[in-house]
Amino acid sequence: SKSDRRLITRLSVRVSPGMSGGVTALGFLGTLLASAAIGTVAALAAVIGGASPAEIVLVAIAGGVVGSVADSVVGATLQRKAVCVVCGKPSEHFVHCSEPTRQQSGLSQIDNNIVNLIATIAGAAASLTLVALVF
Numbered sequence: 001s002k003s004d005r006r007l008i009t010r011l012s013v014r015v016s017p018g019m020s021g022g023v024t025a026l027g028f029l030g031t032l033l034a035s036a037a038i039g040t041v042a043a044l045a046a047v048i049g050g051a052s053p054a055e056i057v058l059v060a061i062a063g064g065v066v067g068s069v070a071d072s073v074v075g076a077t078l079q080r081k082a083v084c085v086v087c088g089k090p091s092e093h094f095v096h097c098s099e100p101t102r103q104q105s106g107l108s109q110i111d112n113n114i115v116n117l118i119a120t121i122a123g124a125a126a127s128l129t130l131v132a133l134v135f
Contacts, residue, residue, distance in 0.1 A: 001026035008072040020092060020115070021076020028068075035064025051135060062130045067123020074115045080106040 005022035007013040015022040039060025043053035051059075082091050082101035091101050092112060 007076055008069070009076045016090070019090070020079045020081070020112070021072050023072050028065075031064055031068040032061065035061040038064065048131065048135065051131075055134060059127045059130050059134075063123040063127030066126035067119045070122035071115060071119035074110070074118050075112075078107050078110045079112065079115050080108055080110055 001024040003024050003026065004014045005017060005019070005024055007015050007021050008023045009021060036057055039057030040053075042048075042060055043056040046056075048056050048059065080092060080103060082093070082096075082103045083089070084091050084096035084099070085102055086097035086099050089096065090104075094101060094111075
């Protein structure tokens with residue numbers, strides 16, 4: 001996206017491309033379309049017995065959007081953020097320029113893999129909750 005990335009927890013704050021918690025309208029649209037595409041494939045495969053194709057697509061969209069938002073929120077608030085001690089650039093890695101980075105915020109044990117796990121669980125929980133409520 002060519003538009004400014006905004007921090008999901010404070011939309012008035014602009015962030016650099018690739019920084020955790022940064023979102024754009026185009027990114028949200030992409031999430032919605034990708035979730036709908038996955039839901040369409042699931043509907044064609046009739047993965048939820050007794051559900052209409054529209055209901056299956058809705059379940060996929062709910063899970064995709066909730067998972068995406070969870071990824072951005074957890075990335076913005078809990079993920080470890082550091083700075084390279086050599087070049088001074090922000091980094092989410094433990095090592096940059098072959099040297100350990102210095103943590104500036106977030107929790108030291110929450111890296112991008114943990115953020116992805118939390119987002120996946122949140123998206124799955126949203127889909128399962130919707131299935132339980134509707135079916």
